[in-house]
Amino acid sequence: MYRRIKNSVITGIVVALMIIFPLNAQEQSIDLSGAWKVTLNTATNIEDNSLGNNKLKGIIQLPSSLAQQGFGIKTEGSEYGVLTPEYKYLGVAVFEKEIIIPQNWKDKLLTIFLERVLWQSKVFIDGKNISTQDALGTPHMHHIGSLSPGKHQLVIEVDNEMIHNIGDKGHAYGAYTQSIWNGIVGKIEIRAQDPTYVHSVRTFSLIDKDQLKVELDITAHKDEKANIQLQIRELDKQEIVRELNVTRKIKGGSNKLEISLDLEGKLKKWNEFDPTVYILTAEIATKKYSDYYETEFGFQEIGHNGTNVTINGDPVFLRGNLDCVHFPLTGYPSTNIEDWVKIFKTYKDYGLNHARFHSWCPPEAAFKAANRVGIYLQAEASIWIDWWMSVDMKAKGRPEMDTKGYPKGLGLDPDRDTFVIDEMNRVVDTYGNHPSFTMFCIGNELGNSDFDVMKGWVADLKTMDNRRLYSVSTARKITEVDDYMATHYIQGVGRTRGLNGPQTDWDFEDIYSQMNIPIIAHEIGQWPVYPTWDEIDKYTGVLKARNFEGFREVAERNGIADQDRDFKMASGALNQILFKYEIESFLRTKSCAGIQLLSMQDYQGQGEALIGWLDAFWDSKGITTPQKFKQHLDETVPLLRMKKYVWNTDETFEANAQISHYGQYPIEGGIIIATILNDKGSILKEERWSIKDLDIGSLTDIGKFNFPLNSIDHAQKLTISLALEDSRFKNTWDIWVYPSNLPQIDEGGIHFANSLHEEALKALKNGEKVLLFANQLGTDKNSVELNFHPLYWSLTFFPGQGKTNIGLLVQNEHSAMKKFPTSFHSDWQWESIMKTSKGFVLNSTP
Template sequence: MSYYTKFTTIFLVVVCALQLSCVSDKEADSNKIDLSGEWSLRLDSLDTGTKENWQMAWDNETQKVQLPGTLDEAGIGKKDTLTPALNNYVLSSLTRKRQYIGKAWYQKQIEIPKKWEGKSLMLNLERVLWKSTVFVNGEEVGSRESLIGNHQYELSNLKAGENTISILIDNSDFYPDINVIGDRYPVKVNQEMAHAYTNHTQIKWNGILGDISIRPVSQKIFKSVEVYPDTKTGILNIEVATDSSTSKPISVEVLDSEGASVFSESISEYSEEENKIQFQFSVEGALEEWDEFNPQLYTVQVGTEEKKITKTFGYRSLSHDGGELTLNDHRIFLRGNLECVIFPLTGRPPMQKEEWLDLYQKAKAYGLNHFRFHSWCPPEAAFAAADEIGMYLQVELPHWSLKVGEDEKTWQFLESEADKIIADYGHHPSFLFMSMGNELEGNFDLLNNLVSELKEKDTRHLYATTSFSFQQPVGTRPEPEDEFFVTQWTDKGWIRGQGVFNEYSPNFETDYTANSRNIEVPLISHEIGQYSVYPDINEIEDYTGVLKPSNFIAVKEDLEKKNLLSLAPDFTKASGKLAAM
């Protein structure tokens, strides 16, 4: 065989392999329509869109935007005109280059395959601020409200061929009482401080983030599966949500992270009630325990021969017996950091697992094992990355309020958000703790009742009514339903070395035993390390995204006027030294 013939043969084999690979990828995506890409846009600041039938197909709309994404990232909205100066308007926060708060309509023409005609389909919008309303071919499907999870819609009126999807996103402040108002900030739109809805860390973006797709609704008997491990007994408790009863044996298989089977059994004895099947089986000695040092993940596969469902889980048990925080019967110590949605290039949370892995890896390099998500809950990617790398997470309701329980609709919204957090993210082994919010004040009977209900719904986590409170005596001792206690002090005195900001010098010698001896649940110190630092002027050039460092620029310009700019690095270093004094 000649060299040319050999080369041609090899080339054809490679091309065929690539074609087969492409076909396989296409088949894998055949049960999903990815709606990412270009969408038509109309801003509805005057709230006339519904009256003018903007839900109908638009002709030759010229304004376009990329989704997933935000209007800030697209450079759409009112342009900032703030001049850098040493005043509270400028110094209080970074500045949005563009800002739009209100209703915005997004529209796209989509093609539905013939095989999907007549089927029930599911539209998924992974993350939205705050409310979405969906229309198909001009007809309203419904509305959803959530700051912490996906907005899903069951679509039944799509026809084969071309259809018009219109999505109305409203990022207005629907429930002001979830938020504490910082009246020191002079601009009203910047006064909300809860990190789920604020302009101080995450901005009040309008858009859609993450997955935007349509899938057929599965007609499986089994809808979902949850795994509740007990490492003390070696038992896996399985709970399966069903659409109908079954008399067939249920096959169960546990696979490791490489896809190898580590356990397989046919279950014929199970309890069945209210569209729920429950059973348990022993895996003693077969599974490795999940923790920060060995983040081993498994997948459980449950179903009949015809239909199966899966769920990823970690084999771990969390406890607070005797006031000690234990994971898999081993005491653990939290070395953590706050995560307040501070991503100044985009003004919104990362939605890809790789981005979160990068963040967690940096934290682990500093010896940390814990992240507390202050008054917000991260997206799915953050949990998946934490599962994989072994990071302990505390999530919170989108809630930093001094008026808990005063508004009934606000409380109903928060209850719904709590249930959604458990339903959407409860299976992740990294999800260890959940608090009802930050520094809450108000009706603690309501908070205790909510925690009690959550404990009954999902036993895989520990719960607390609040992450610290200035309300007395709440802030000095745990509430009746608290399974852990986050505070700065008890009724005996301080339990965080910093005191109030720089009141005490940092040290490793202070013994807080006397001040914490009466606390009978695990004790977590609240927000240590709040030190004032002089701005690093060299960072100005790094702000290439949606936020402008007008406050940094104001400081730089002031130093230039005083011929002190050369000393700016020394000022930054000195402020760090001051915090350590």
């Protein structure tokens, strides 16, 4: 058990650190980054996978985590189903340094600002406990009052134990992705303010009135007049766009002021296409005191029209992706804008415009980056508690799913619920001005929570701040306070996602059209891709891919380790075929508000769900390109409805063409060009349709496409193309055509067998030909059932699927495939064949 050291004296530390810190922002802050003394709890239990080479005290450079600088318990072996931290530590870490308060800070109000901490931080000044903070999704702001000029001893205790019982399976606190780290990251500083200061500023865009409403929360030292200056300028520009100077009477204590600025048409509206960001500065001055506050905002209004989210009145289709804290080098989320800009530009490269932060809220850098790039964000209040987390999963034979603390659902634990309400308010208060912050919900799949209680929390939040759309939970249940819902199933209505066979003439309109709020398809994709062993070398930071090393050892024992790239490309091709198949079904659904993919990047937890076309470092695996992926996920997408992928030559190919449009402007007119190409690239048919007046948010029928297939003289793949002339918007589909009448084959000399019985073996021994129908053979040990659709997410996390395969690797140049058109991977022409097929384990085969 950790015992606080009296008077904040760290046993075993004799070196005193005294730093003269630089003053910033007109001497209103002191940067505390640099060298600190750190001591860990020496009574911490040493885990079984410890190497015994444990560093528990010393000098650490902050900002950082303990693991980044080798503090904690050095591990060996692999964690089950997750990446393994090289160093682990769970408990209190004590950080200490001497600070110097400048003479001109006498009587100023001081705050210790810690940008990101996991989980609780306590601040001690000269041995006195001053403040405790426990936010997961926002900075820790320790208000310490005034300090006398001169030297003071600052101690910060950081505890990464589970402070409130929310379990350890969510992404704000858990080992699935970011690790349960200890340390302080991002900005670490002391901030000084006069006794009269601006506590917060909120911006409200009133587009219909061409006004910006500004709400100021001002703390005043006494009753007096204050001069207030508001200025607006565009980000990275010096020119003042709008300015207003007013005088207001303020009273001692808290003051809520509201000021409206007439904009005179000078502000651009923020959206994904034109993400113009503005800086609002608010300066307050009294006879003795002054303060300055700066915030980013966008001139934007968020709403919905019943089925679509609207930005400034225009419907958008949310082309989203789940972010579950993917930073394997550090094990914690970046606080640098540049890192997030790079991530969100990758989103844009692949046609995406939306990110959902699954059960966590990122640092402010993510919001600022999304403001600049034009990404719509859904943040959550650090919670994921579903029914299975509240029960003993070890007793059910699923130890990998066992959740620390077995947390009760929300609404059932008053102390923990107080934290959740505070966390909700902190997230909205801290990041509320960012135009990218378009949606908010409490957390993920809150299946065993009290929805009547939670909807009251959300209703209160909506009353306090109506600038975005709110939802109680991602999935599980829709309530009357929800402005939108991301879900896979609507109670009493039906499923909002799924597969519907080898065809594209289907949608979910009968489900989505019944709803009066935007419905977003939940966690689309989850199709695994085989790993390549060279990725192991990329894990040079705190998290190690020892699980991958174990996979490689298994592959080596099975004699297939050298085929990892081939397996990746084959499984990756099927991954992309199914992404396209699913995504287009939602674009064909007029009332669908969007999708949230799971995901474009790999997920390192839950049994290594390697489901992305990017790896965990956001690097491409080479299984698709931005240009190819954007064919079926972009602001404007041509679509094709056809009854099947496989045709015969005595049939007429029939399809209906549509176009989905969610661009910045309506399409006034254009030409859609439809073509059919044969396997040589020659055009077999071309057709043109004129289109005009396509509204934003429209799904438009273009025309019917027919082509008799009797001119096809051999089995081949045809490619159907739909393109909007003189634009980048083009989409393609492959179909396969086979002769209706097959030539007679001389079967003489061929033995047909359903098993390797004595007669078949004798024929083989005599050099004769045997055709073995093996799909009914095999045992559970030497064969597996095949399925065109690969296993879902992770076999570790979802066993018992009845699937173990993730596609075919085909020797497509083999003579056996001469008259069966195929690539090196599974595609739709294999779908019917694989239904009744088996795969055999050949390890012991001679």
